[in-house]
Amino acid sequence: MLRLLGGADLSIARLFEGHVNAIALVCRYGTPSQAERLAEDVAGGALSAVWGADDASGLKVVGDGAHTRLEGRKILASGAGFVTRPLVAAKSGDRQFMFLLRLATDHPVDLGGWTAQGMRSSATGTVELTGTSVGEAEAIGGADDFTRQPFFSGGAWRFCAAHLGAMERLVELYRDHLNSRGRGDDPYQLQRVAGCVAAVRTARFWVEEAARRFGDDEAGGEAIVGFANMTRMVTERCALDVIEAVQRGVGLAAFIRPSPLERIGRDLSTYLRQPAPDRAMSEAARAWLQSRTAVGEF
Numbered sequence: 001m002l003r004l005l006g007g008a009d010l011s012i013a014r015l016f017e018g019h020v021n022a023i024a025l026v027c028r029y030g031t032p033s034q035a036e037r038l039a040e041d042v043a044g045g046a047l048s049a050v051w052g053a054d055d056a057s058g059l060k061v062v063g064d065g066a067h068t069r070l071e072g073r074k075i076l077a078s079g080a081g082f083v084t085r086p087l088v089a090a091k092s093g094d095r096q097f098m099f100l101l102r103l104a105t106d107h108p109v110d111l112g113g114w115t116a117q118g119m120r121s122s123a124t125g126t127v128e129l130t131g132t133s134v135g136e137a138e139a140i141g142g143a144d145d146f147t148r149q150p151f152f153s154g155g156a157w158r159f160c161a162a163h164l165g166a167m168e169r170l171v172e173l174y175r176d177h178l179n180s181r182g183r184g185d186d187p188y189q190l191q192r193v194a195g196c197v198a199a200v201r202t203a204r205f206w207v208e209e210a211a212r213r214f215g216d217d218e219a220g221g222e223a224i225v226g227f228a229n230m231t232r233m234v235t236e237r238c239a240l241d242v243i244e245a246v247q248r249g250v251g252l253a254a255f256i257r258p259s260p261l262e263r264i265g266r267d268l269s270t271y272l273r274q275p276a277p278d279r280a281m282s283e284a285a286r287a288w289l290q291s292r293t294a295v296g297e298f
């Protein structure tokens with residue numbers, strides 16, 4: 001699903017990814033009645049999301065008992081203005097907690113700062129949450145469940161799947177372009193086409209295996225996290241190679257609206273920017289160095 005949505009529209013894929021991530025977290029760490037209430041809202045059309053990113057002050061839990069509330073805001077929150085059941089991460093001291101909120105449809109959001117090159121229609125913005133009451137009903141799981149492994153890093157396969165779908169679409173549009181212009185016999189174009197097909201297929205093998213491990217109860221936590229981190233690195237490299245090859249192979253037409261090549265290139269370049277890619281790559285390398293696993297089994 002994520003791959004197919006990524007091929008159609010990466011902003012929709014981003015919203016869907018956040019929605020299913022929130023539902024998975026509520027199912028994993030929430031109570032059955034919290035999951036049921038969310039399911040009812042979703043059946044009624046509500047959209048969820050995971051809003052984790054913070055500004056320098058961060059979102060905090062303040063007060064206690066019946067007066068516990070949030071102080072601060074969330075930044076880079078996708079679906080701002082559309083999502084009514086977001087799952088937010090907030091700090092109490094140095095521990096992090098999750099709260100599943102219920103926002104009014106007219107809850108104020110600020111999309112003014114979302115001037116990114118791509119992913120414009122993901123409605124990624126800032127949401128002020130100061131004063132929002134939170135209690136047992138909203139709290140999902142316990143301290144630091146949000147970043148509990150292997151689920152936190154292992155779930156990276158989901159955005160990689162969306163990126164993969166966009167890559168596939170770029171390469172198919174490149175084929176259409178070459179065939180319609182009668183440029184498919186050119187050896188340089190053929191070399192680029194071969195590289196693109198190999199890059200897309202490589203990414204797909206990695207993403208499928210990362211997803212398979214994530215869903216495999218027998219797979220060890222380290223194997224899931226290490227593989228997901230490597231998958232991030234491979235998918236990003238493949239996507240950057242595909243974007244470059246398609247833009248060089250199509251030329252200026254790939255930069256002119258309303259060509260889908262223009263939109264997908266812009267959206268994919270933006271959405272590829274995920275948190276701490278260097279750390280993901282180096283942690284995977286370190287995990288393998290410190291293991292005795294045969295490289296072909298890592």
Ligand SMILES: Cc1cc2nc3c(=O)[nH]c(=O)nc-3n(C[C@H](O)[C@H](O)[C@H](O)COP(=O)(O)OP(=O)(O)OC[C@H]3O[C@@H](n4cnc5c(N)ncnc54)[C@H](O)[C@@H]3O)c2cc1C
Pocket residue numbers: 014018049050051052053075076077078079119122124270271273274275276277278279
């Ligand atoms: C379209 C879109 C929608 C999004 N929606 C949401 C959302 O709904 N909810 C949400 O929580 N977030 C969302 N985000 C934010 C996303 O999860 C990441 O926080 C964001 O994309 C991080 O990008 P960055 O390039 O600034 O990352 P960084 O982690 O700042 O990485 C930038 C560079 O700095 C390096 N780096 C990182 N840390 C260090 C360090 N300590 N020292 C030195 N170098 C470092 C990295 O390896 C990389 O090279 C969204 C992002 C996008 C693009």
